[in-house]
Amino acid sequence: MKRLFFSTFLILLLILPCTARAIIVDLSDNQIKEAENFGILHKEKTGVLLNNHYSVGKADVFSEHAIVRSKWHKLSLMTAFKGEHLSEKQRADILNDPCLQIDIIMFGHSIRFASDYQAKIINHGKEILPEKIHADHFQVEKHKKNRFAGFPAYRATIRTYFSYDLIDPACSLTLIIKKNGSQKKIRVNLENYK
Numbered sequence: 001m002k003r004l005f006f007s008t009f010l011i012l013l014l015i016l017p018c019t020a021r022a023i024i025v026d027l028s029d030n031q032i033k034e035a036e037n038f039g040i041l042h043k044e045k046t047g048v049l050l051n052n053h054y055s056v057g058k059a060d061v062f063s064e065h066a067i068v069r070s071k072w073h074k075l076s077l078m079t080a081f082k083g084e085h086l087s088e089k090q091r092a093d094i095l096n097d098p099c100l101q102i103d104i105i106m107f108g109h110s111i112r113f114a115s116d117y118q119a120k121i122i123n124h125g126k127e128i129l130p131e132k133i134h135a136d137h138f139q140v141e142k143h144k145k146n147r148f149a150g151f152p153a154y155r156a157t158i159r160t161y162f163s164y165d166l167i168d169p170a171c172s173l174t175l176i177i178k179k180n181g182s183q184k185k186i187r188v189n190l191e192n193y194k
Contacts, residue, residue: 002020004187018128022189024103025168027095031194035072036086044082054193055177057186062152066186070103072194076084099131099161100190104177107152111132111137116179121162125172143159 024031039046049074054167055185058065079086086094106114114135121128135158158177167173173184 004157010011014021023100023193024072025164025169027071027075031072032075032095033092035075035194036079039081040078040084042078043083046076050076056188057184064104064106064177064186066188067103067105068102068188068190071097072191073094074101098165099163100114102160102162102175104158104175104187106135106156106158106159106177107140108154109152111139111154113137113154114158117158118178119158119160120176120178121167122176123166124168124171126166128162128166131163132159132161134159 003044027035042049053066053069054070054073056066056068057063061071071094074097075086078090078094082090097156102119104117104119106117114137119130119133119136135156137156139156140153140155168192170192172187175188177184177186
């Protein structure tokens, strides 16, 4: 009886972190149309709408946070940018991308502050390193009237790419950002994204 109870308990522990819904890796024709129509409908607002919905971990204006860039997200964004439905090649480039892109947005006081950051994810108890990682640095607008001294003057976007083959898309993941011994964890519930 103990053994049966213990086995049942272990199975439940493995199943509970997973959900029935998951981020969509292989989009259907209807999902592709839906993504492109979203971009056409919302035009220049598409980026803001998607970034707000696909953002995780944001506590305030200058807090580190991440944006999950799924295939659905990228199709919508590219369609909005182009202003019309994508060509077969453009669509195929996005649909055949083997990696989930997670952009990490952070703020600092010097131009190359994000160069030494490292990132990884924990998914279903497994540590996964990015296939690629790249940081872009930008200067925040210098002379805004409502800007106070001491606030970060620079923003960086660290683009990380994790292989879909290594991720269980039905389970949540934890994004871990590290620099100089300190780390931040951001929980990403993959069921929230198409």
